[in-house]
Amino acid sequence: MYRNLFPLVRHSSVSIAYVSRHWKEIASLYKPALQECGPLPCEDQSDIVWRPYGPAPKKEIFYLRTNFLSPVSNFGVEYCINHNWSIGADYYFPWVFRNPNHKNCFQVLGGSIEGRYWFGKERGEQDRLEGHSLGFGLMGGYYDMERNYTGKQGEFGGIGVDYLYSLPIANDKLHMEFSLGLGYIYSYVKPYNVFEDGGKAYKTGYTERFHWVGPTKATVSLVVPIKAKRRTGK
Secondary structure, eight states: OOOTGGGSSOOOOOOOOOOOOTTHHHHHHHHHHOOOOOOOOOOSOTTTOOOOOOOOEEEEEEOOOOOOOOTSSSSEEESSSSSSSSEEEEEEEOOOOTTTTEHHHHHHHEEEEEEEEOTHHHOOOOGGTOOEEEEEEEEEEEEEEEEEEEEEEEEEEEEEEEEEEEEEEETTTTEEEEEEEEEEEEEEEEEEEEEEEEEEEOSSSOOOOEEEEEEEEEEEEEEEEEEOOTTTOO
């Protein structure tokens, strides 16, 4: 090599390798630098699993949210089944006001539950509940609405589909969600009247049935991921 090859190269060097019995301790000191450089191109990577150096990131278990369009009167929870599927539930209670004189009233108690598919084949644990998604769900509840001593009480139920986009903020400590949904709602309503200021509500004795097809959901929500430490070796 010295006679035939070395003259053809522009630079050459000679090194001496020494193997110590403490090679494991020495190798651990260089572990961060080796991981930053990555494997050599000539190495066979088929059976090698490269793990990041340092503590593993916390695993996101579920998410809590609230819709700003219904302030201080709702909360929701979302649970990740896997990287592409989740299931969630929301509860709304805008029991906003009921005047003692029975002139005006706006009260609603309702909730929904839905399954959601998150688009993206390469989605990992760090991308959960982020990006574009499509949800399918059920909804139902009770309401009491009154204006100028004439009101309606009823119950409702329905089905719907919605599109949702989630954006990570605050270094992925929070998310912002934006959604819009369409669906079908069925309700039966019992009208009533109040004939004097502060008097008793008298039902009219008949029931109205109501059908609605159109927008059923709109949200601008703040989401808080709830995380837990991973088990060692996971």
